[in-house]
Amino acid sequence: MSKLVTIYGGSGFVGRYIAQQLAERGWRIRVAVRRPNEALFVKPYGVVGQVEPILCNIRDDASVAAAMQGADAVVNCVGTFDAGGKNNFDAVQDKGAERVAEAAAAAGVKTLVHLSALGIDRDEESRYAASKRAGEEAILKHFPSAMILRPSVVFGPEDGFFNRFASMSRLGPVMPMFGAKTLFQPVYVEDVAAAAVKGVEGEASGIYELGGPEVKPLRGWINEILSVVKRRRLVLNQPFWIGKVMAWFLDVGSMATGGLVRNSILTRDQIKQLQVDNVVSEGAKGFADLGIEPIAPEVIIPSYLWRYRPNGQYDAIRDSAKNLRA
Template sequence: MTTPIGNVLVLGGTGFVGRHVCEKLHRQGWRITVPTRRAINAAQVQHLPRVTVIEADVHDPAQLLSLLQGQDAVVNLVAILHGSEEAFEKVHVELPLAIAEACAADGLRRMVHVSALGVSQDAPSRYQRSKANGEEVLRGASLDLTILRPSVIFGAGDRFLNLFARMQAVLPLVPLAGASARFQPVWVEDVAQAVVASLRDTDLPMSSVGQTFECAGPEVFTLADLVRIAGRHGSRQRAVLPLPDALARLQARVMEMLPGEPLLSLDNLDAMTVDNVATNQWPGLASLGIAAASVHTVAPTYLGDHGARSRLLAYRHSARR
C-alpha cells in the first residue's frame, strides 16, 4: 500500500471535477476528507479507502474550521454556473473568504483554488466578476496559494458535450445561442492532474506556490464547432442554426423561467462575449508537467455507444498520467 503523503480537505469533492481529483489524490497516497450536505451525494468517491466523507455545511464557519483540523492542505472546487448576484457572492467570494479565515485560525497555509479562464472584476457576467473577486480575497490572505484557471471542462459524465450529443439525438437541428463564442476545452483528467501536481510541486521545474496556471486544451473551437464534434461522436450529427443576439437572449430568458437549473442563462450569454481561451499571460499545463489531451482524442471514448473497448483505452490513457 502507498505510504500516505498527507491529509487534504477537498471542498466540492462530490462534483464532476471533484470526483476525478479525489481519485487521483487517492492514487497518489493522500488521505482525503470530502464534506457534503448529504452523504449519498458522495457515493462515487466514498468507496475509495483513503476517502472520508463527512456530512457538513462548508458555509458554516464553525464547521469549516472543524473540517480543517489535522489537514495539510485544502482544495476548493466549489462553484456554481447559474444564480443571482447574491448566490454568486456567497459561493465565489464569501466561501473563499471563510476558507482563508479558517486557515488563518487553524494555521494551515497550503491551498489550491480552482477558478476559471476569462475572469475579471470588470467582466460582463456576474459569474466572471464573482470568480475574480474570490481570487482577490485569497491572494490577500496569508496562504501558500495556487490558482488554476480552466477553460470549459469536458470528459465522461460532463454536462457539456454530452448535452449537445443528447440534443442532436432528438432535435432535427440545433438552434444555438453564442455559436461563435470561442473556447479552449480541457479534459477533466488534466484538470485533476493539475490539482495533484500543484500539491506535489517538488518535482516541477517551478514551484506552483503563488502561481496562477491556465488550464486549457491544445485547440481552440467555437461553440458551434464543439456542437458538431459532439454530434459526430454521438448518435447523430444535426445542422447548427446560429441565433442572432436578440433571439439568443429571448431563448435564455425562457430557459431561466423553466423549473430546475437552466441549460442557458443571460449571464452565460454575457460570459460568452469574452473568449474562454488561454491568454498566455500565465503558465499553462505544460509547466505542471501535463500534456493536454485533445477533444478529438477523448470525446469518441465516451460520446455515443462505442462499446467497452474505447472506454478501456481512455482508462489506460488516464492511468499513465
C-alpha cells in the same frame, strides 16, 4: 502517518478526480460536502477509511473550519451556476472561497488549491465571472501562496458540455445555438486534477490558465460532437438578442416559482458568458509550466459519447456487419 487533505466539493465533477489521484498517491482524504450520503461513491477510491465524505456547509464558518481540522492541504472545488437562492454566486464563489482561505490560514494549512474559471478577467458583464474574480482576490488576500487554477470548459464522462450538446442532437434535424463563433479550449478533467495535485504537494503556486491542445469556435466543437455521435444536423446560430429575450422569460419564470423550478436551459448570465472567448491568455502560466501535456478531446470523447449514437453501443457492430458478405 500519511498526509491529510480536505477537498471541499470533492464529490463534484472535478473534485472526484482530484480525490482519486491523491488517493493513489497515498493521501488521506476528507470529502467535504453538503450531503455526505450522496457522496459515498468516493469511498472506494482508496483503501478502507482512506477517503471519507463528511458534512460541510461552505456558507458556515464553523463547518468549514471543522472540516479542515488537522489537514495538511486544502482544495476548494465548490462552485455554482445558480444566480439565486442561498447558494448563489456570491455566497459560494466569493464569500465561500474567502471562508475557506481564511480558515486555512488560521489553521496553519501548508498548501491551498482553488478552482476558478478561465476568461473571468475578460468577462466584465456576467455575475458569475464577477463572483469568481472576487473569490480569487479573497483567496490571495488570506493565503498568498495558494495555487489558483483557471480551467476552460472541462470535459470528461460526467461533463455538462459535450454531453449536453450530444443529447441535443437527438431532438431533431436542427440544433439552434448561441455564440457559434465564440472560441473554446476544452480541457480534460484528469489533466486539471493532475495540476491540482501539483499544488497540493507543494510543487507549484500562483495562477495557472488551463486549456487543452485545441482551440475551436463553438460551432466547430459541435461539429466534432456530431461526427462522434454519427448524426447529421443543421447547426443554426442565433443572434444574441434573441438569446437575451429567451433567457429573460426563462429567468422570470423561475423566479415566479420562488426558485422551486430552476432555469437549467438558458440564463441571462450564460448569454453574457457566451460572448467572451474561453481560451488561455497569451503569456499565462499553464500546463507546460507544470510539466503536463494535455490530452485532446478527440482522444477521449468517443469513449463516453457513443451512447448518443442512433444505435448506441451497437452502432459499431452494425457498421461492421455491413462489410460482411451475404
